[in-house]
Amino acid sequence: QKEVEQNSGPLSVPEGAIASLNCTYSDRGSQSFFWYRQYSGKSPELIMFIYSNGDKEDGRFTAQLNRASQYISLLIRDSKLSDSATYLCAVHNAGGTSYGKLTFGQGTILTVHP
Amino acid sequence: NAGVTQTPKFQVLKTGQSMTLQCAQDMNHNSMYWYRQDPGMGLRLIYYSASEGTTDKGEVPNGYNVSRLNKREFSLRLESAAPSQTSVYFCASKQSGGYTFGSGTRLTVV
Numbered sequence: 001q002k003e004v005e006q007n008s009g010p011l012s013v014p015e016g017a018i019a020s021l022n023c024t025y026s027d028r029g030s031q032s033f034f035w036y037r038q039y040s041g042k043s044p045e046l047i048m049f050i051y052s053n054g055d056k057e058d059g060r061f062t063a064q065l066n067r068a069s070q071y072i073s074l075l076i077r078d079s080k081l082s083d084s085a086t087y088l089c090a091v092h093n094a095g096g097t098s099y100g101k102l103t104f105g106q107g108t109i110l111t112v113h114p
Numbered sequence: 115n116a117g118v119t120q121t122p123k124f125q126v127l128k129t130g131q132s133m134t135l136q137c138a139q140d141m142n143h144n145s146m147y148w149y150r151q152d153p154g155m156g157l158r159l160i161y162y163s164a165s166e167g168t169t170d171k172g173e174v175p176n177g178y179n180v181s182r183l184n185k186r187e188f189s190l191r192l193e194s195a196a197p198s199q200t201s202v203y204f205c206a207s208k209q210s211g212g213y214t215f216g217s218g219t220r221l222t223v224v
Contacts, residue, residue, distance in 0.1 A: 004156075034212050043204055043215040044157070088156060101172070102147070102206075102213055104156040 003027060004091050006105035013112055019076040021108050023089030026070065033065055034090040034102070035074045044088055048074070079112045086110070117141065120205050120216035127195040127223045135190040135219050137205030145208035146188040148172075148180060150201040151218075157204065163188050195223045 007022040021035075032051045036044035050056045050063045050072070062075040072091075076083055086107045094100035118139045127133055139146065144165045149157040159172030163182040177199060179191045192199060200223045206213040 006156075043217050045215075046212040049212050090157075101159060101162060102208075103159070103173075104149075106154055106156040 002105075003103045004089055004105040006087075006089050006108045008108075010109035010111060013079050013110070015079060015081060015112055015114055017079050017112075019079050019083065019110055019112070021074040021076075021087050021089075021110065023072045023074075023105050024070055025072070025091045025103075027091065027093055028067075028070065030091045030093045031100075032092040033063070033072045034092065035061075035063060035072075036088040036090060036104075038086045038088060038107070040085075047087075076110075081112050081114065084110060084112045118205055118207055118214050118216035120203075120219050122219060123217065124220050125222070127192075127221065129196060129223060131195050132191065132193050133195065134192075135203055135205075135221075136187070137189065137216060138187045139205075139207040139214070140186065141207060141209065141214065142185070143207035143209060143214075144185070146182070147206045147208070147213065148178075148188070148190045149204045149206065150174065150199075151204060152201050160190065160203075195221075197223045199223050 004025050013019045034049045035047045038044045048063045050065045056063045060077045064073045088107045089105040090102050092102050121136045147162040148160040151157045158174050161180040163169045166185045181189045203219045205216040
């Protein structure tokens with residue numbers, strides 16, 4: 001089992017719709033969880049991070065964490081053409097250190113069409 | 115502020131050649147990381163450095179070496195490049211709210 005798995009894509013949604021991206025992780029000791037967006041040929045850029053169970057909202061984006069189910073999701077409301085990108089889920093485990101390691105899922109390609 | 119700077123941006127090597135990928139950050143972060151990204155596989159950790167003077171292996175360290183020259187710089191060396199090392203390489207440094215990535219090095223080994 002991979003440490004971090006994302007739902008298989010690609011995902012295609014119409015402009016203005018809600019896009020839902022999902023991710024599961026295997027290490028129950030993981031402390032924090034991140035969503036990155038990556039445009040083709042560019043580096044990953046941080047969208048949101050979440051530490052606590054429940055929802056965290058930032059503008060059109062909502063991250064959800066369910067530690068019991070080891071499940072993370074990202075909802076994008078009112079999807080725009082510029083949201084078309086690869087979305088990477090990442091899980092951080094400090095392992096008792098001050099730095100830790102970030103483990104990524106394989107990414108989900110999202111296409112928003114007119 | 116440049117954040118995380120990687121050089122070069124593109125490189126083509128012949129099998130067996132060596133090269134060093136450079137990374138520098140100006141954010142005074144202690145921890146730095148090297149990842150490689152291959153199609154359909156997300157980012158995989160090669161090596162990391164928790165602080166100046168320390169380095170540790172990540173998920174895919176074989177064929178690579180690293181040097182944490184000082185707090186700012188963390189370099190990745192390929193001693194004898196192989197076609198399997200064709201990839202996009204990202205350097206990152208850690209901040210409290212996540213990692214900041216450099217712009218990447220696209221490496222092709224022929």
